[in-house]
Amino acid sequence: MRSVFLAGPFMGLVNPETNSMPSAEQLPFLTLIEHFEKQGLEVYNAHRREAWGAQVLAPEQCTPLDQLEIRKADVFVAIPGIPPSPGTHVEIGWASAFDKPVVLLLEAGREEEYGFLVRGLGSVATVEFVHYTDVGRATPQIDAAIRRVVDRVNNPAGTP
Numbered sequence: 001m002r003s004v005f006l007a008g009p010f011m012g013l014v015n016p017e018t019n020s021m022p023s024a025e026q027l028p029f030l031t032l033i034e035h036f037e038k039q040g041l042e043v044y045n046a047h048r049r050e051a052w053g054a055q056v057l058a059p060e061q062c063t064p065l066d067q068l069e070i071r072k073a074d075v076f077v078a079i080p081g082i083p084p085s086p087g088t089h090v091e092i093g094w095a096s097a098f099d100k101p102v103v104l105l106l107e108a109g110r111e112e113e114y115g116f117l118v119r120g121l122g123s124v125a126t127v128e129f130v131h132y133t134d135v136g137r138a139t140p141q142i143d144a145a146i147r148r149v150v151d152r153v154n155n156p157a158g159t160p
Contacts (some may be wrong), residue, residue: 001074001150003042005100006032007091008079010046013051021052028079028135035139044069067094074098075146079135082113092118096125101149103128103142105135126153 006029013025029047036043046066050056057065067088070076076095080088095102102121106114108131121127128145132138 001041003044003073003075004036004146005044005070005073005076005091005095006036006078007045007076007088008047009081009085009088011053011056011087012081012083014056014087018078019054019056020103021047026052032077032139032142035142044073053107066091068141070100071098073100075103075150077103077105077142077146079105080114081157082107082110084115084118089115089118092121096121096127099126099153101126101128101146101153103130103145103149105132105138106130107129123154125142 008029009025010021015022015154026047029045031047033043033045042066046062049065050062052098056062063146070091071117076091078088078092078095080092092102094103102125104118104127106129111131122129126149128149130138130145135142
């Protein structure tokens, strides 16, 4: 595995006065980007690419770019968002349609707040769910989920 696409709520979190996501909202993404890059993975992430809201691309630019990067990535990891992030949900759909291994990070104790299609995605796609309270503390579980989901895609039905 060489690359990961990291998705999550973005434009709805950008403060229109500062044109930036608040630091607290950036932290889970920064934590995961650093964690994955320390493992030598290339990380595709719109938040960083668009300077956390300071350099937002036009919809006609970011939409095909996100889709291309999801196609190129070896695994797709997302925080779907509560309330749901419309853009992230589109990206989750693309990843599952492209048969990408998917890891969804769900806030522990709030699972019922996620949409039925998110919670049921494992019935039509190769998905692992990680329930977390702190993304930084959940990185071992995230890594294990990535290994499991990638292994299931690479070795369907336990083929050698």
